[in-house]
Amino acid sequence: MKSSKSFMESTVEKVFLFSALLSVISVFFITVFIFKEGLPLFKVVNPLEFLFSSKWSPTGEPPQFGILPFMMGSIWVTVGALIISVPIALAVGIFMAEMANEKMAELLRSVVALLAGIPSVIYGLFGYIAISPIVRRVFGSPSGLGVLTASIVLAIMTLPIIISITEVSLRAVPHELKEASLALGATHWMTIYRVMIPSSRSGILAGIVLGMGRAIGETMAVLMVAGNAVTMPKGPLSLTRTLTMNIATDMKYAADDHSVSLFTTGIVLFIFILGINMLVQYLSKKAVNKES
Amino acid sequence: MKKIITVLMVLLAASAFVFANGQQDAAGSSSVELSFAGNYAFGGSTTVEPIVRAAAESFQEMYPLVKISYDAPGSSAGVKGALAGTYSIGAASRSLKSSEIEAGAIPYAVAKDGVAVVLNKGTVPMDNMALKDVIAIYAGEITNWKALGGPDAEIVVYNRDEASGTRSCFKDATVKTQKKSFTENAAIVTSNGDMVSKVGSTPYAIGYCGFGYIGKDAGTKAVTVNKIPPTPANVLNASYAVARELILITKGDLVAGSLEEAFINYIMSEEGQEIVAEEKFIPINS
Numbered sequence: 380m381k382s383s384k385s386f387m388e389s390t391v392e393k394v395f396l397f398s399a400l401l402s403v404i405s406v407f408f409i410t411v412f413i414f415k416e417g418l419p420l421f422k423v424v425n426p427l428e429f430l431f432s433s434k435w436s437p438t439g440e441p442p443q444f445g446i447l448p449f450m451m452g453s454i455w456v457t458v459g460a461l462i463i464s465v466p467i468a469l470a471v472g473i474f475m476a477e478m479a480n481e482k483m484a485e486l487l488r489s490v491v492a493l494l495a496g497i498p499s500v501i502y503g504l505f506g507y508i509a510i511s512p513i514v515r516r517v518f519g520s521p522s523g524l525g526v527l528t529a530s531i532v533l534a535i536m537t538l539p540i541i542i543s544i545t546e547v548s549l550r551a552v553p554h555e556l557k558e559a560s561l562a563l564g565a566t567h568w569m570t571i572y573r574v575m576i577p578s579s580r581s582g583i584l585a586g587i588v589l590g591m592g593r594a595i596g597e598t599m600a601v602l603m604v605a606g607n608a609v610t611m612p613k614g615p616l617s618l619t620r621t622l623t624m625n626i627a628t629d630m631k632y633a634a635d636d637h638s639v640s641l642f643t644t645g646i647v648l649f650i651f652i653l654g655i656n657m658l659v660q661y662l663s664k665k666a667v668n669k670e671s
Numbered sequence: 672m673k674k675i676i677t678v679l680m681v682l683l684a685a686s687a688f689v690f691a692n693g694q695q696d697a698a699g700s701s702s703v704e705l706s707f708a709g710n711y712a713f714g715g716s717t718t719v720e721p722i723v724r725a726a727a728e729s730f731q732e733m734y735p736l737v738k739i740s741y742d743a744p745g746s747s748a749g750v751k752g753a754l755a756g757t758y759s760i761g762a763a764s765r766s767l768k769s770s771e772i773e774a775g776a777i778p779y780a781v782a783k784d785g786v787a788v789v790l791n792k793g794t795v796p797m798d799n800m801a802l803k804d805v806i807a808i809y810a811g812e813i814t815n816w817k818a819l820g821g822p823d824a825e826i827v828v829y830n831r832d833e834a835s836g837t838r839s840c841f842k843d844a845t846v847k848t849q850k851k852s853f854t855e856n857a858a859i860v861t862s863n864g865d866m867v868s869k870v871g872s873t874p875y876a877i878g879y880c881g882f883g884y885i886g887k888d889a890g891t892k893a894v895t896v897n898k899i900p901p902t903p904a905n906v907l908n909a910s911y912a913v914a915r916e917l918i919l920i921t922k923g924d925l926v927a928g929s930l931e932e933a934f935i936n937y938i939m940s941e942e943g944q945e946i947v948a949e950e951k952f953i954p955i956n957s
Contacts, residue, residue, distance in 0.1 A: 438833055515874070521825040522858050522873055607832070607859035618858055628861065632747035632834035 413649055417642030420444070424636075429643065435609050437629065437637035444640045446647065448611045452526075452619035453651070455612045456601060457594040459530025464537045465587055471538070472545025472583075477571055488543075495539035503603030506532035511604060520616040524606035527615040532600050537590035544586025548579035548666065581666035585659045592655040596648070598623040622648045707930045708736035715742075715749015715762035716836050717862035718881035719917050721950040722782060723762055726938050729946070733937075737930065743862060746836030750776055753920040760931055761920040764881065765836030777925075778918040781938045783953040784881050786841045786913035787893040787901040789867060794874040796821060799895045802912050806845045808877060811854025816875060829870055829878035830857035836915075837863065841879050844913040867891045879913075882906075883951045903953040917952065 420429065424444050432445025471491075475484045510531050515523030552575050560570040576583070606618030607628060620628070626641050626648075633641055713723055720743045727739040742752075746763035750771050753761030767778050788800055795816060807813040808826055817823045830853055831838035846853055860866050863884045870878040871890030878891075882901055885893040893901050896912050905911035925932040937943045944954040 521875060522827040524858050608830075608855060608857055609859075610855035618856060620859075628832055628859070629834075631744035632751055634751055 410649070413642055413645045417639065417644075417646040420636065420639045420643040424640070429640075430647070433611050435625075437633065437640060442636060444636070444643075446622065446625070446640075446644055448609060449620055449622045449625045449644065450647065452605070452612050453595050453621040453623070453648075455526045455615075455619060456529040456533055456605065456621060457591055459526055459615065460533035460537055460594045461587065461591060463530060463534035464541060464590065467534075468538050468541035468586075468590070469545055469583070471542045472549065473571060473576075475542070476546045476549035477567070477575065484546075488546075491539045491542050494535070495543075499536065499597060499600040500603075502532050502536055503600035506600060506604040514616075518616060522606060522618065524604055525616055525618045526605070526612050529601045529605040529619070529621075530615070532604050533594040533597055536597060536600065537594050540590045540593055541583075541586045544589065545579075545583050548582025548586070549575055551582065552578050579666070581662045585662035585666060588655055588659045588662065592652055592659070595621075595651055595655070596623060598627050602627055622651075706736075707734045707933065709930075710738045710740070711759050711930060712757065713739060713741045713760045713762065714744065714752050714758045715920070716746040716764040716917070717743040717864065718746075718764035718784060718837055718883065719749075719762035719782075719919075720863075721883050722917070722938070722947055722952060723760075723919075725946045725950055726934070726943055729942070730934055730937055739934075745832065745834030745861065746839070747834040750920055754922050756922065759921070760934065762918070763836045763920060764917050765839045765915060766918070767920070775922050776920050777923065778920055779935050779939075780916040780918050780955050781935075781943075782917040782947045782955055783903075783906055783957075784883065784915055784917050785901055785903075785906040785911050786837055786844070786879050786915070787882055787885050788896055789870050789878050789880055789885070789891045789893050791827075791870055791874055791876040792890050792892040794822070794824070795877070797894060798892075799898055802845070802897050805877075805896065806849055806851065809841075809853055809857075810846050810849070810851040811856060814856075822875070824875045827873050827876040828854060828857040829860055829866055829873075829876055830854075831866065831879075832859050832861050834861075837879065837881055840915040841913055881952075885951070903957075906953055907957060916955070 429444055429446060430450070431447055432443065433447045434443040434445045435448060436443045471487070475487050479487065506528055511523035511528050513523075514520050514525075514528045514531070518527065520527070556574055556578060557570055560574040561567070565573065601621055602624050605620065605624060607620050607624055608618035609620055610618060612619040622644055626644050629637065630641055713727070720741060723741050727741065731737050731739060741762075742758075746765050749758065749761035749763045750767065751761075752758035754771070754774050754776055761776075763778075764784065767776055788805055790797060790800075797819065800819075804813065804819055808828060809830070811828075813819065814826055815823065816826055831841075842853065858869070860869050860878075863880045864887065866878045866880050867884050867888040868891075870876040871888035882903070885901065895901070899905050899911050901911060906914045919935055919938070921931055921935075925935065938947070939955070944956070947954050
């Protein structure tokens with residue numbers, strides 16, 4: 380009986396270890412694979428030209444691979460999304476952590492969780508049906524598609540991440556700090572923006588950066604609302620194509636160097652995401668250090 | 672514990688048996704003439720999609736054990752898929768490039784078609800467009816309907832992605848004839864269906880689609896080009912500006928007795944060509 384118990388124990392342990400290894404191995408293989416598939420492009424195309432040329436004509440004669448318009452597109456929509464979502468998300472997060480009663484906060488929490496669970500294609504549909512006509516009418520954009528519409532859709536998609544992390548970080552602020560501030564005669568609002576927010580800053584920033592990662596990696600929703608034109612974005616109403624959209628649009632028919640160039644686009648995206656993740660880890664470590 | 676292992680072994684053996692059996696089935700059926708079975712993936716052009724889907728439906732009625740799927744990512748993807756073996760038959764709405772023929776792609780023309788210019792019905796009053804104006808719009812030289820005597824509003828240009836055979840035919844017949852290239856400021860859509868619905872729902876929009884998609888969206892209207900209406904008759908007498916052949920593609924020659932051969936023969940048959948006409952395309956031998 381005892382031996383079978385310890386057998387179970389060790390089996391379970393091995394299964395879990397294997398699962399843990401599996402995720403590490405997946406990351407490793409994905410990285411190796413993308414680089415292996417994408418790097419050979421630099422035999423044909425100068426890396427500087429690939430990154431900083433704005434001419435993308437993979438099926439032209441001669442083919443040209445410049446992904447600057449797509450990088451700029453990704454940056455435009457991501458920054459646009461954050462400009463819209465950060466103030467709203469901070470407000471909601473502060474409200475949930477500090478102002479709302481428990482019932483209200485609970486309700487908001489489940490709504491935010493629901494928002495996070497909606498598939499991105501639904502956001503895309505919503506953006507196309509509901510947001511693009513508004514952008515067309517209010518901002519006089521002829522097609523109603525482009526950077527602004529994509530930013531609004533992405534802003535809604537990043538809200539849940541930033542809101543929940545803001546709330547958690549605010550709740551993690553030691554009670555002593557808050558009580559001390561209130562005891563010194565500061566009002567509730569003063570306490571929030573002079574004490575609570577500064578002391579949870581790293582956590583909130585980590586949330587924002589995480590939201591940024593979501594925005595930059597999103598494909599389906601932006602594909603439906605950004606217009607997908609191969610052009611350098613010139614302003615908020617300009618049509619655009621992001622790195623992810625470029626991979627998704629061209630993958631199905633690309634051959635030879637063109638196909639390789641999409642993996643190289645993947646490398647660039649991968650490096651963007653890696654940078655963002657490292658920033659998140661750094662910030663959350665800082666947040667934890669401060670707490671202890 | 673032992674019991675569990677035994678059960679697993681039995682399951683494993685059973686599944687191996689089932690899979691092996693399945694393979695035998697597939698092998699057995701291809702040797703018997705005129706009775707096909709199994710799953711077949713076709714794919715490619717979104718223009719050809721209605722023809723293949725309708726033909727596959729009646730084909731599957733003749734051979735109930737056959738399941739044919741059609742995936743529509745665009746003509747170039749159809750050729751690529753046929754060459755890579757992802758599709759047993761690919762479909763394209765443009766002629767093959769020399770590199771594709773060298774790689775072993777063999778085309779079978781199954782229908783003729785034209786590319787119609789479509790406008791948003793509610794906001795653009797024109798019923799006719801001069802070909803030179805269409806070229807100027809798609810080259811980005813005219814950007815306001817006012818220049819063409821229409822309302823003072825920016826033209827919303829819709830274009831197709833580079834995988835599209837419709838795009839490549841339209842390009843050859845329009846901007847390329849004047850050695851120009853497509854404007855960058857066009858929103859890109861990825862299928863004919865998407866094209867007509869976006870043009871229909873976006874004010875002041877212009878786009879283009881295969882004849883089979885004319886009238887599929889209530890908000891979209893097809894216009895005459897140089898006063899020539901987009902009809903099969905005008906494609907056949909070569910008066911309409913943008914015409915092409917729709918093709919099916921296999922890698923290498925057809926194998927006698929294969930499903931691919933039977934399917935292509937079926938589309939070329941009288942019954943198959945009736946389907947082509949029903950879907951508003953032009954039968955190949957007319």
